[in-house]
Amino acid sequence: MTKTVSNLEQRLLLIKENFNILAKVVTQQSEYVRHILTNLANPQKDIREKIDWNENLIDSLEVKIRSEVINAIVLYSPRAVESRRLFAYIDSTGYLERIGDLYLNIAEHALSIDTNTNIYNTTFEQIMDMFNEAHKMVANAIIAFSLPDAELAREVIENDHKIDEVYRHILGILPTSLQQQYSSEAIHTALAVNSINYNIERISDNATNIAEATIYNAEGTNVKHNHNYDA
Numbered sequence: 001m002t003k004t005v006s007n008l009e010q011r012l013l014l015i016k017e018n019f020n021i022l023a024k025v026v027t028q029q030s031e032y033v034r035h036i037l038t039n040l041a042n043p044q045k046d047i048r049e050k051i052d053w054n055e056n057l058i059d060s061l062e063v064k065i066r067s068e069v070i071n072a073i074v075l076y077s078p079r080a081v082e083s084r085r086l087f088a089y090i091d092s093t094g095y096l097e098r099i100g101d102l103y104l105n106i107a108e109h110a111l112s113i114d115t116n117t118n119i120y121n122t123t124f125e126q127i128m129d130m131f132n133e134a135h136k137m138v139a140n141a142i143i144a145f146s147l148p149d150a151e152l153a154r155e156v157i158e159n160d161h162k163i164d165e166v167y168r169h170i171l172g173i174l175p176t177s178l179q180q181q182y183s184s185e186a187i188h189t190a191l192a193v194n195s196i197n198y199n200i201e202r203i204s205d206n207a208t209n210i211a212e213a214t215i216y217n218a219e220g221t222n223v224k225h226n227h228n229y230d231a
Helices: 002-038 047-076 080-110 118-146 150-180 184-219
Strands: none
Touching: 002 047, 002 080, 002 118, 047 080, 080 118, 080 184, 118 150, 118 184, 150 184
């Protein structure tokens, strides 16, 4: 029995190590995308190659972690607490992989932005504020999950409302901005800003999902779709 528990703990350590690597790559992806957004006129020539490389690494790490979790469940019949941890890992791994996809989407749409348009001038400061807030949410969600820290996870969930407010505000001002400067460049920029806005909002949603998985792991409480809990 001792040997089985020891083997399971070793497997859990391996899963944790690979999850930490995945988290670091996703965080690095965020920094690469931030570089593109803040240097639209002259991004580093190799930055897109780095983003594509990271995307492939993120995908391979997700497959690896999922396989490790499944093997741990099949081979060692974990107890309730260990099962919770394993399910939390498989969920959060999927959420991080989706966040990686969303960062890739933002990088692609950013290349369609014309910085000379009125839409860029009226929305981009808010887009960057929103991006930075979502980045903090992801970073705190990762920290909360790794500890685990249910209180920090709850803070992440609460911050999702801030992102939603900015998201709706940008949706509201895009039509007016487009009316003020209607051109092919403005239309392409409006579509790009709208897509970036959406993808950032989805990043915050997935950070919230990781926070929910953290609370489930730490307390055994399922708060998904129900945030009216007692902190």
